[in-house]
Amino acid sequence: MLGLLVRLSEYSPAFRRFLWRRWYQYLAGYDVSYWHFMNYGYEPLEPSGERLELLPSDEPNRYSIQLYHQVASAVELRGLTIAEIGSGRGGGSSFVHRYHKPASTTGLDFSAKAVRFCQRTHQLPGLSYVQGDAERQPFESASLDAVLNVESSHCYGSMPRFVGEVHRVLKPGGHFLFADFRVPEVAAELPRVFEQAGLEIVEHQEITAEVLRALSLDSERKLKLLEQHVSSRWLPTFRRFAAIEGSDVFEHFTNGTFVYHRYACRKPV
Numbered sequence: 001m002l003g004l005l006v007r008l009s010e011y012s013p014a015f016r017r018f019l020w021r022r023w024y025q026y027l028a029g030y031d032v033s034y035w036h037f038m039n040y041g042y043e044p045l046e047p048s049g050e051r052l053e054l055l056p057s058d059e060p061n062r063y064s065i066q067l068y069h070q071v072a073s074a075v076e077l078r079g080l081t082i083a084e085i086g087s088g089r090g091g092g093s094s095f096v097h098r099y100h101k102p103a104s105t106t107g108l109d110f111s112a113k114a115v116r117f118c119q120r121t122h123q124l125p126g127l128s129y130v131q132g133d134a135e136r137q138p139f140e141s142a143s144l145d146a147v148l149n150v151e152s153s154h155c156y157g158s159m160p161r162f163v164g165e166v167h168r169v170l171k172p173g174g175h176f177l178f179a180d181f182r183v184p185e186v187a188a189e190l191p192r193v194f195e196q197a198g199l200e201i202v203e204h205q206e207i208t209a210e211v212l213r214a215l216s217l218d219s220e221r222k223l224k225l226l227e228q229h230v231s232s233r234w235l236p237t238f239r240r241f242a243a244i245e246g247s248d249v250f251e252h253f254t255n256g257t258f259v260y261h262r263y264a265c266r267k268p269v
C-alpha cells in the first residue's frame with residue numbers, strides 16, 4: 001500500500017505534498033525522546049578503511065548516521081555555514097554539526113512539531129532548527145556554503161523548484177549534498193534536474209545495496225522499538241514505513257522497484 005501511494009504520488013505533485021506532510025506532521029507527534037532519525041541507513045558492502053568511530057550514545061543510530069556521514073563526507077564542512085533541508089527529528093543535523101564541525105548548522109523542516117522537538121532535544125552552540133518549506137526556503141540568496149538533503153526530497157511537490165532554491169541559497173562554489181530513493185525512471189531524471197538548475201555533478205553513487213544491507217542489519221532493533229511504541233492497529237503501516245525486512249517496501253528495494261542514489265553537486269563560481 002505504501003509502495004502504491006509512493007508510486008501514485010510520483011504522478012501527482014499535489015497529492016505527494018499532501019500525503020507526506022500529513023504523515024510527517026502525524027509522526028512528529030510521537031514524543032519519543034530518543035527517536036532522532038527517519039532514514040533507511042547505510043552500511044558499506046565491503047568493510048573498507050576505518051569504521052566510523054561514534055560516541056556510545058550515537059551507536060544505536062549507527063546505520064542512519066552512516067548515511068549522513070556518506071553524504072556529508074563528499075566535501076570538507078569544517079568552519080562552513082550549512083543547512084539541512086528536511087531535518088526531521090534532528091539527529092542528522094546534530095551528527096553533522098558535532099562530527100563534521102561546520103561553524104553553523106540550520107536544520108529546516110516543514111513540520112512545526114518536529115522543529116519544536118529538535119529545539120528541545122538537540123541544543124548545541126551553532127546548531128538551530130527552523131520551520132520552512134524546501135520549495136521556498138527562508139535563507140538569503142548566496143548565504144550558504146553547503147546544503148544537505150537526506151531522504152526528504154521524495155515528499156516535495158516540485159523537485160526542479162526545490163533544486164532551484166538550493167542553487168539560489170548556495171554561495172558560488174557551494175555544495176549540494178543529496179541522497180534519496182525513487183522509482184528508477186524518476187531517479188534517471190535527477191542528473192538533468194540538477195544540471196538544469198545550474199549545478200555541476202561532482203560525485204554520484206548508487207547506494208541501493210548499501211541501504212538494503214543497513215535495513216537488513218537494523219530490522220530486528222527497529223521492529224522491537226515499533227512494538228514498544230506503536231499500537232497494534234498502526235503496526236503494519238509502521239513496518240512498511242520503516243521498511244522492516246519482509247515488508248513490501250523492503251521488497252521494493254530488493255527487486256529494483258525503488259533505487260537509492262547519492263549525489264554531490266557544486267554551484268559553479
Ligand SMILES: C[S@@+](CC[C@H](N)C(=O)[O-])C[C@H]1O[C@@H](n2cnc3c(N)ncnc32)[C@H](O)[C@@H]1O
Binds near residue numbers: 021024037085157
Ligand atoms: C524521511 S524523513 C527524513 C528526515 C531526516 N532527513 C532523517 O534522515 O532522519 C523526511 C522529512 O522531510 C520533511 N519534509 C517533507 N516535505 C518537506 C518540505 N516541503 N519542506 C521541508 N521539509 C519537508 C518531513 O517533514 C520529514 O521530516
